[in-house]
Amino acid sequence: MSIIPPAAGAPWATPLAGRLETHLLTSDALRDNPLGDPHVRPLVVYVPPGADGPLPVIYQLQGFTGQVDMWANRAPFRPTHFERLDALFADPAVPRALVVHVDAWTSVGGSQFIDSPGTGRYGTYLVEEVVAFVDEAHDTIADRDHRAVAGKSSGGYGAMVTAMRHPDVFGAFATHAGDAGFELAYLHDEAASARALRDDYDGSWQAFLDDVRSRPALSKGSDAFLLESYAMACCYSTDPDGTVHHPVDPATGLLDEEVWARWQAWDPVRMAPEHADALRSMRAIWIDAGRRDEWFLDLGAQAFAAACKAAGATVTHFELFDAGHMGVEYRYPLAVRHLAEAMSGPSPTGET
The missing domain is CATH 3.40.50.1820 (Alpha/Beta hydrolase fold, catalytic domain)
Structure with a gap:
């Protein structure tokens, strides 16, 4: 080792x-x-x-x-x-x-x-x-x-x-x-992720994933909480067909109560x-x-x-x-x- x-x-x-x-x-x-x-x-x-x-x-x-x-x-x-x-x-x-x-x-x-x-x-x-x-x-x-x-x-x-x-x-x-x-542990990063996604990636998770995979990992200030937010959604709120749902909509800034309930069920x-x-x-x-x-x-x-x-x-x-x-x-x-x-x-x- x-x-x-x-x-x-x-x-x-x-x-x-x-x-x-x-x-x-x-x-x-x-x-x-x-x-x-x-x-x-x-x-x-x-x-x-x-x-x-x-x-x-x-x-x-x-x-x-x-x-x-x-x-x-x-x-x-x-x-x-x-x-x-x-x-x-x-x-x-x-x-x-x-x-x-x-x-x-x-x-x-x-x-x-x-x-x-x-x-x-x-x-x-x-x-x-x-x-x-x-x-x-x-x-x-x-x-x-x-x-x-x-x-x-x-x-x-x-x-x-x-x-x-x-x-x-x-x-x-x-x-x-x-x-x-979870409400104290995750929601502040979810808010930061929604803001970064809105401002830097036109609200698109795919645009973020394409960007972060094209350069050295964690080389941009927002990478850490965006990656964590995406990973948690993959774990807690993905449909059987692979559709990943996120608790905060970057277009509206609103919390999706149904998605958040799926996260809370894992708290x-x-x-x-x-x-x-x-x-x-x-x-x-x-x-x-x-x-x-x-x-x-x-x-x-x-x-x-x-x-x-x-x-x-x-x-x-x-x-x-x-x-x-x-x-x-x-x-x-x-x-x-x-x-x-x-x-x-x-x-x-x-x-x-």
Whole structure:
């Protein structure tokens, strides 16, 4: 995962006490997806030092625009994600667990880890194909009480909705500033997108897509929120025939209530009451966010935590910390440890 040999040492490379195993998974669920994106995906499994016998598994999901090789990126003066993970498991007091890094990148930036006629069947890919592959390729404890899913931003969203919708597969989850409380998280960018689309592209999403694909990505100030807006519409409000609907009309500036209702149906805060039994069954629920989050996902975290509690679920860790949305990768090992400890105890069936 690095061009630098481990022998170079810090800060260029740190030899891992554990190991990384990279697989290529051929997905039937992603074959012939609407965006024409690859259906053969890399999967990176971190195996901790001292791994012995069947292990619990934590599935780690990336945020919007993430692709799995980015886990090896180094930020200034900071360890890589894999180095942080390895340092966590260097502590013998931390229960052993496999950490599986899932790629759900799309050519519009992301999939939200759900099935959609606008992006493809990424929910099915994760829940059915990835889990089955890992259980076959590695020595795992293959039951829901020993599987967790975690992520940040869109990955945190994926963790919330996947655990709620598939409690037979996952028995714990962690979300770091996951997309929730959609009216506060999304509508300001939807307004900015409508303005940019009106002023720069004569109201045409196709004109934007043609333009952004003709030059270096994100080289124009409006690219980021336009691309995110388009991707979310692909995920939340695409018809079976592939027609993508948007919640704000750039020609009128009006919110389309029917389209917005389709988005809100995917809001974890609004999904929680319907999935109360699933939430109550979780062995661990970790929710955190930076209190200065630029997308107000700290408020979404509060709202989702409140919805979990209203559903009768136990939120085992909730925290707002001093940060924004970016540069919070140091939080991930904290949640990994929390999930590993939760899954190391006896399950409700008495298994360990």
